[in-house]
Amino acid sequence: MEERPFAEKVPRSADLNEQPLVILELIQRLKVRDVMTTELLVAARHTTLREVQDIMKQIKISGVPVAENGRLYGLISIDDIIRALEGGYIDEPCQKHMSTKLVVLEDDMPLSFAISYFDRYRYGRFPVLDRNQRLVGIICQRDINRTLLVELTHELRRMEELTGGSSAPQDDYAGLYFFREFPVSKFDFENAGKAATTIKQLLQERSFPARLIRRVAVAAYELEMNMCVHSLGGVLTCQVSNGEVEIVARDTGPGIADVEWACRDGSSTANDWIRSLGFGAGLGLPNVKRVADHFEIRSQEGEGTRVRAVLVLASENKPKEESQGSGGG
Amino acid sequence: MTFAEVVAAIGGKMVVLTETADRKVRHVVGSDLMSDVLLVDEDDMMLLTSLASDQVLRTAQIVGATGVVIVNDKPVPDSMADVARELGLSLATSNLSKYEGCVAVYKALNGITT
Numbered sequence: 001m002e003e004r005p006f007a008e009k010v011p012r013s014a015d016l017n018e019q020p021l022v023i024l025e026l027i028q029r030l031k032v033r034d035v036m037t038t039e040l041l042v043a044a045r046h047t048t049l050r051e052v053q054d055i056m057k058q059i060k061i062s063g064v065p066v067a068e069n070g071r072l073y074g075l076i077s078i079d080d081i082i083r084a085l086e087g088g089y090i091d092e093p094c095q096k097h098m099s100t101k102l103v104v105l106e107d108d109m110p111l112s113f114a115i116s117y118f119d120r121y122r123y124g125r126f127p128v129l130d131r132n133q134r135l136v137g138i139i140c141q142r143d144i145n146r147t148l149l150v151e152l153t154h155e156l157r158r159m160e161e162l163t164g165g166s167s168a169p170q171d172d173y174a175g176l177y178f179f180r181e182f183p184v185s186k187f188d189f190e191n192a193g194k195a196a197t198t199i200k201q202l203l204q205e206r207s208f209p210a211r212l213i214r215r216v217a218v219a220a221y222e223l224e225m226n227m228c229v230h231s232l233g234g235v236l237t238c239q240v241s242n243g244e245v246e247i248v249a250r251d252t253g254p255g256i257a258d259v260e261w262a263c264r265d266g267s268s269t270a271n272d273w274i275r276s277l278g279f280g281a282g283l284g285l286p287n288v289k290r291v292a293d294h295f296e297i298r299s300q301e302g303e304g305t306r307v308r309a310v311l312v313l314a315s316e317n318k319p320k321e322e323s324q325g326s327g328g329g
Numbered sequence: 330m331t332f333a334e335v336v337a338a339i340g341g342k343m344v345v346l347t348e349t350a351d352r353k354v355r356h357v358v359g360s361d362l363m364s365d366v367l368l369v370d371e372d373d374m375m376l377l378t379s380l381a382s383d384q385v386l387r388t389a390q391i392v393g394a395t396g397v398v399i400v401n402d403k404p405v406p407d408s409m410a411d412v413a414r415e416l417g418l419s420l421a422t423s424n425l426s427k428y429e430g431c432v433a434v435y436k437a438l439n440g441i442t443t
Contacts, residue, residue: 193387197416200391210372210393217391218367225363225384278380278388283364290368 024112026151029179029239032114033107035147036128036137042067043076045095049084052076052094063125063138066098070134072127074098104129107136111147114139176206179239184227184251189277192228196221199238203245212311215291216245219309222284223249229274231305243313247292250306256299263289263297330354330438332375332396332419338437339430341398341423344405345413352395357434359427363388377423377430381405383412390416400427 041059043052043066052064062078076094084090084097105114105126117126118141128137158177180202182195200217208216220236227234227249234251256262263285285307289295292309299305333350336343343350356374360366366376366388376389376397386409389397396419399405405422413420423430436442 189382189384193384193391196391197387214391214393221388221391222364222367277382278361278363278378278384283362283368287364287367 022152022155023148025177025179026148026155027112027115028110028181029177029241030111030147030151031107032105032109032111032128032139033137035111035114035143036107036139037143038137040065040067040135040138042135043094044068045073045098046093048091049076049081049094049097050090053081053090056081063140065127065135065138066094067135070136072102072104072129072135074100075102075127077124102127105139106131111144115144118144177239177241178202179241180237182224182236182238184224184231184234184236184249186228186231186233188228192225193221195224195236195238199247202238203240206240208245208313212245212313212315216247216311218291219288219311220247222288223247223307223309225279226284226307227251229279234304245311245313247309247311248306250304252304253302255301255303256297256305257301259297259299262299335375335434335437336396336398336421336423339398339423339425339433341421341425343419343421345410345418345420347414347417347419349395349417350419354395354434354438357431357438358394359431361427366392375434377427377434379403379427381409383409385409386412386416386418386420390418395419396421398423398430400425400430 041055041064043055043064045066045068047066055064056062056078064076065072066074066076074094076098080097080099081090084092089097103117103121103123103126105117105128107128107130114126125138125140127135128139130136155177180199182198184192184195196217199220200213203213203216216238220238224236227236231251232253234249237248237250239246239248264282285297288307288309291311293312293315294308294310296308297305330338330353331351332354333343333346335354336350353373354375356369356371357377358366358369358371358374359377361378361380363384369392372393373395374392375395376385377400378385378397379399379401381399381403385397397413398421400423402422402424405420410420425433
């Protein structure tokens with residue numbers, strides 16, 4: 001197997017693009033951790049191949065990770081066992097015969113990423129690591145099929161409630177779901193703000209309350225500009241589900257040394273050039289906190305920053321008559 | 330008063346005329362700091378700024394402004410006019426300073442002629 005960087009972006013295959021919209025949204029929304037098996041039976045490096053074969057028989061699986069104290073060392077597949085039986089070394093420790101150059105997934109990756117990997121590598125399973133590179137699960141295609149079926153059933157139920165015979169009122173947004181992802185590049189001022197504008201339009205098209213749209217747009221715009229001005233680039237996502245709008249900004253660095261300080265009014269590291277463009281007054285993160293019902297920030301110097309702002313639909317009034325033109329909000 | 334009427338009242342020049350020019354103006358915000366503009370929680374406001382950049386328009390669109398007036402007679406880049414059309418946001422210029430512009434808009438909105 002060939003080792004791949006974890007954060008590598010795999011282009012969507014043509015098949016993926018042809019999926020129905022509901023499935024596309026599901027595989028973007030669900031993370032690998034939502035799908036993977038977490039109850040793992042693992043082998044140690046000194047475990048014999050025969051013992052691994054017994055594990056495979058016992059729980060009817062075709063691959064067993066070799067790990068100790070959460071650290072992944074390799075993988076034994078059914079092919080390795082067959083070769084061991086044929087070669088007469090079934091009682092040797094798996095350390096000598098396991099595959100060590102592994103393709104792995106991270107638990108925080110979207111499910112679409114995992115599907116691309118199955119499409120690309122044709123392996124039956126992938127070990128899943130967390131951000132600290134510890135083994136936390138394993139994912140196979142059966143896990144994906146099972147989760148998608150469950151989620152599709154939920155989705156169908158929601159759609160039925162919205163469209164037929166349900167007592168749910170029209171202004172009940174609890175059944176609405178959509179997910180969008182926008183890449184944001186460093187210093188790309190030509191495109192900065194487009195993601196927030198698109199998010200605002202999407203909410204307007206769905207007749208969300210005007211005040212909520214304004215709050216979401218401000219949060220998305222501030223986070224988008226922050227990534228453009230301060231980060232090496234990242235991704236802004238907007239997810240509407242369960243009566244909430246969630247905006248997440250995740251960048252690839254350089255991280256914030258003092259998060260508490262950065263969240264205070266007027267704290268800024270922006271230079272004069274950024275200020276000349278009308279930004280960098282240190283009001284961005286405080287402004288996001290102001291408009292959001294829930295606000296979280298996670299950052300470490302030298303690594304990336306993740307900011308999550310949640311705006312709850314129930315905190316707003318029902319849609320009111322617009323007294324202004326269609327461009328308002 | 331609509332945005333178009335306010336622009337005419339302060340002697341401004343319309344650069345991009347869209348549907349938002351027909352919206353009523355009830356508040357005016359004068360700022361070159363876009364984060365300050367995002368703090369404003371008023372509907373039906375117009376923005377006066379001496380900053381002639383695309384981000385001014387995107388900020389104005391995010392807060393649902395009726396239109397933007399670039400003060401100090403600053404030239405409007407072609408790209409900015411394009412973005413205004415793309416966003417459907419009215420854009421005007423004025424030879425007044427930002428402070429004078431805010432005073433002029435205030436007078437126009439309140440029927441003060443002196």
